[in-house]
Amino acid sequence: MEKYDVAIIGGGSAGLAALKQLSNLGKQAVLIEGGHKVGTKNLSGGILYSKKPKRGKVFNVEDVYGDAFFTDKPFERKITSYILHAASKNKIYSMDLTAAHDYEANFGYSVLLNKLNAWFAKQALESAQKLGGGIIPGVHVNSISWDAQTGKTTITTDELEEFEVKAIIAADGVNSEVAEICGVRPKFTPSQLYQGVKVVVKVPEEIINERFGVESGEGAAHLFSGDVTLNHIGGGFLYTNSNTLSLGAVYHFDSLLSNPTDPSSLINALIANPYVSEFLKDQIPLRKEIDKSLPQEEQMRVRFAVAKLIKTWYELRDAALSPTGRENLIKSGKYSSAEEIKEKLTFIQDQLTQKYGVSFVTDYNESEYGAKLIPDGKRCRMKKPYFKNILFVGDAAGRGIFIGPRIEGLNVGIDDAVRAANAVAASLDKNNFELKNLGESYSFAVEQSPYTKDMTEIDKDYLKIFLDAAKDVPKDIIGSRYGPIIKLMSSGTFRSVAVKFANILGYDRLLPMVESEDTYVKVPILIAERLGKAVNSTYLPSIPSLAQRIAKLNYDDDKQSHIKVIDNKTEFMKKLTILCPTKCYTLENDQVMLAHEGCIECGTCSQETDWKHPRGEKGINYQYG
Amino acid sequence: MTQLNLAVIIKLEPDFSEGSVSYNPDGTLNRAETKSTLGPHSAVAAKAAFYAKVRYGARIAVTTMGPPMGEMALQQAQQTCDAEELHLYSDRIFAGADTLATAEVLRAGIQKLEDKADIVFSGHRASDGETGQTGPQTAWKLGYTFFGNVIDYHVDVQTRTITIKRIVSLQGFYDVVEEVQAPLPVFIAIDPSYKATFNTVSERLAYEKYQKEAKIRADNYKQYLKVFNVQQLGVDQTLVGLPGSPTIVYKVERIPKGKANRKAEVLDGSNPEHIRKAVSKIKEALSAMVIK
Incomplete structure (x- = not known):
């Protein structure tokens, strides 16, 4: 059997950072990726941050890849304005949150993962090859086993002969099969997840510059709340890329389940908003x-x-x-x-x-439709992100930051990956992969990460910036429910006390209060109606049907299905006939049937299906990501 | 490990893919207008050689006879198989060669390679001539054991033996796989269905490494290219080109169009009435079928 030091499972931004960091430390590692090429199965909303927290240190993209990141520019635009909108019909009220975006940040770049991860892969591969490692695309890991006597770890895949490793970094995303294989945690539940859908819209570079009031290379991020949410908890976003726009909708999976809405119609609601549609328009x-x-x-x-x-x-x-x-x-x-x-x-x-x-x-010219599940780190981060000699990073460990308009995932994955790589490198040096040495030391390192703090505590300084931005909103709109809280939070001394008290209460108790329909839907609608400016659309966007959207996607079809419905009569599965972003399920005689395999591998249905990633090279191939 | 040396003979062919091919009004190929490319069967041969590069670290040379433009095909093949050496045999005297005269040039060229070839690969046949003779004739001239329709092979580099699998039709049965072992050197005409599989982590890593190397080499292919004319090749001028060709293409006839025995009807997909008609036709057809 072939032997390698480290296997990294999953070639997303986190897995690639782990490979690069291990190579930087002179350690051999092989990265196993399911897609036929790195980056073809990845999707993100689209902002990659680099942060400089006041307390503690995080590992940023430039720490891993060096200055080449700035010279090669695998990103799209540097986000220089960050705006939150409250929308109701044709009225829009905007709040400038650029200060919140800049908070503790070196930068935030809009990115398209296909391009970004391909660049990461190129850098990581070059370093890894020098040490006898590398990237192996088109391979799907199906099991991991440990020899009872020797503890030797063997990885089995659909495509290759078994091989042995000393340690594993699991970077296989929110629907981590590695987590399932070793049973380290149950699948994430709807209350721990967001569902994100996104379309990439083509608009020429200089038209974007003019329309968003930015220079080439600079960009804007817009967030939307109010009626465009179709009464769901979450919101829309519109980010500028070089010559495309990323338009998406991210909603609490719980909220979607309680009021099932077709994901593509959530995107359509945004497109139909006159303020948004004016950004998208082009000559066709x-x-x-x-x-x-x-x-x-x-x-x-x-x-x-x-x-x-x-x-x-x-x-x-x-x-x-x-x-x-x-x-x-x-x-x-x-x-x-x-x-x-x-x-x-x-x-x-x-x-x-x-x-x-x-x-x-x-x-408007829509190019690509995609969807993914996003873990809410506040609710689902793994407290101990390891199992035996496997370390979990990024989405696989349920780590992502969702605090109001603050949405970060890529940078968290990179930070985790560096910490995991460092822990593995230290274990290799000592040739000791026992829990105390590897798993627990990684877990400790992750607990030290300022990002973990963000997932557990409210940051009063961040809150102040947010409140300052909202200061123009008349208090009476926010209503009796939030009035006293806002008042309390607006005063410096009280805020400290209040945040301290809130942090004692913990996110678990606070979240249902803040993340509510009031916050995301009702109050924004009120604000927009009272204070909003009327915007009229100059055209009627012809929104493609879901079938047209799927037809534009590129798949490598597999004869063998990667989805098995376990019970086709459950309420959850029935709701899936609406909630699957590509409508893979239909209801026939009160039974849920898998109608077609236009699956884009978001895993929305994985809760109650035997859902696996497709075999190597098979399935969706995103062009933008 | 002792070195394994491979040669691949390839051909620059008209690109029959959509948008590249152009026909004369009489239906014959317009060679001047049609773009040229590495023949699809040649590409399979290059892929088969690349397999040995990944598995055994083989050294690969790619050779072709053709006009100066032939170097394009060599570059494409190099990108597929990461070749260290490219040979182009180009001379006006070679023009009008049939398969035998071509084989003579290729024989001479292969014997001029830096290292003696242990395995020579060719495609199944060319997509323009479709004779499938050049390969076997070159093998005969080289004195190499010839295997056609090869779908898989493994080399024991130490004992210098090769085990091949070839697809043959036997007493009316098609797709019988024959396994043969032979000492090197051999000549392999690769079957179009050949597909290399790499089943271990180390092979996959090597595959990625050599692919990257191949791209870099192909970008600088001139560095690896040697062009030979008739003198440099040192072949007997009576054995090459038109004088060396015992056969000539006397006449090309169009393949007569078979008589269609189906009745086709054109339906407009945007017309619901037409769709209804199609559905009822399908239903009709299905009802006539006996489903067991």
């Missing part, structure tokens, strides 16, 4: 129906020519409306100046309109 070529009286060959020729011209038009326009795009085109020698690019673009556009009857309308 609309083809003319082909004249059926023409000979068939001519019909084909026209269809082909129009498709090709539209493709060229999109590509050229994307480049023409981006400083680096123009620069690259000129550098390539195809064009001599920006004017020439513009002329060519006009020429193609004229050809499309005059020769082929294509009209250009105002609409």
Whole structure:
């Protein structure tokens, strides 16, 4: 049997950081990833933070990857404005939360995981290969066993011969199969999870700059509460990427279960909001129906020519409306100046309109639909994130920060990964993988992380920033329910006492009070109606159907299903016919049936199904993530 | 471990993929307009060689006879198999060669490689000529044991023996797998269904490593490329090109179109009436079937 020092299971941002950190420490590790390429199964809302807490230290992305992160720029834009909106119909009230976004932060970049993780992988692989390790994509781990006598750890996969390792870092995400294999914790329950759905919308770079009032390289993040939530606890977000926008909805899974709503309609509610839709709009070529009286060959020729011209038009326009795009085109020698690019673009556009009857309308251009579950660290972080010689990091350990508008996951995963890698490296040095040496020392290190503190306690300074931002909201709107609390919290001395008292009470007791329909829906609607500005949409976005959204996704279908319904008559499964983001389930004669396998592997149904990640290389391949 | 040396013979072929291929009005291939690419069967041969690189750390040379443009195909093959050496045999004298004259050039070229080839790979056949003769003829000229339709192989590098699996049709049974062992050197014409599998962590790691290396090498392929003309190759001029070809392509005829025995009806997918019609037709067809 082949032997390796460390196996990292899962090639997301956390797993890759673990590989890079272990390599930085001169330790050999192999990373096993299910997707055919790293990054194709990853999805995030899209902001990667680097933090500098006042107390304690966290390990940031640049600590792991060095300056190359800033020179190669695998991210999208540096978020320089962070705004929370309360929405009701066409009225919107905005609060600037940039100070909260900047709180204890070095930076926050918008990211698309396919690109970001591919870059992380490249860096990590280069270092790992020098030590005889590396990344193995397209492999799905199905079991881990320990020899009763020797304690030797053996990993079994669907694709490869068994191999032996000394330690394992489990970075296989929120639906961690490693956790299930070793039984270290039950599956996360709906009350511990959020469901996030997201679409990527294409908008040329300079239009984004103008519309969001930012420079190239800089960006904005907008959060939405109020009626766009369709009465659920959570909210919407809109982040600017280089030449795309990430538009998403993140809701308490509990809240979705109590009032089942189709996830794509939660996205649609955002798109239909006039304030949001104005951000998304763009010029979209609309083809003319082909004249059926023409000979068939001519019909084909026209269809082909129009498709090709539209493709060229999109590509050229994307480049023409981006400083680096123009620069690259000129550098390539195809064009001599920006004017020439513009002329060519006009020429193609004229050809499309005059020769082929294509009209250009105002609409929006959606590229990718995706969904994932997000662990709420306050409620589900593993208190002891280890089992024997396995260390759990990031989503797999249920670690993520959700505090009002503060949403952080990627940075937490990276911090965990570094701590895990350090603990494994120390154990390798001592050749001692006993609990005391490995598991408990990692657990201790994680407890020391300021992020863990954020998951357990209220930070009164952060709260102050948040309250300052909300100071313009008349107290009477917030109502009798929050009035006294707000008043108490607004005064410096009282706040300290109140937060202390609140922290004694603990998040468990406080959360139901704060994370309520009042906070996310009713109060924002009131605010928007009273104080909001009216915004009118200049167009009607043609929102694709779910079928059209799924049709755009790229799958490597597996003949073998990775989902098995356990009981097809439970209430939960019946609700899943609505809550599955790709509507994989239907109800037939009061029984839940798996209708199709357009599964995007979010794991929303995993609570009551025998749900596994697909075999190696199979399943969804995100282009953006 | 002693070194294992491989050669792959490949061919630059018209790219028959959509959008690249162009036809003359009479239906024959417009060679000037059609793009060229590494032939699909050649690509399988390169993949088969890459398997030995991953498993045994083999040294690979890729060779082709063709116009100067042939180096494109060599570059593509190098990206697939991470070759250390690329040979292009290019000379006007080689033009008009049939399979036998081509085999003579390839034979001479393979014997000029830096290291003597232990295994030579070729594709099943070319997608333009489709004779499947060049491989076996080259093997015969080299004096190598020839295996066709190979779907799998393993080498014992120490004893210099190879075990291959080949697909044969036997007494009316198709897809019979024959396992044969032979001493090196051998010539393998790889079956199009060949698929390399790497089943251990170390093989997968090597696979990733060599793939990366292959990309870097292919980006600088000129560094690995050697071009030979007839003199440099030192072949008998009467055995190559048109003079060396006992056969010529005399005439190309279109394959007569088979008579369609189905009645097709064009339906418009956006017309609900048409869809209804299709559904009722399907129902009709299903009802006629006996489902056991």
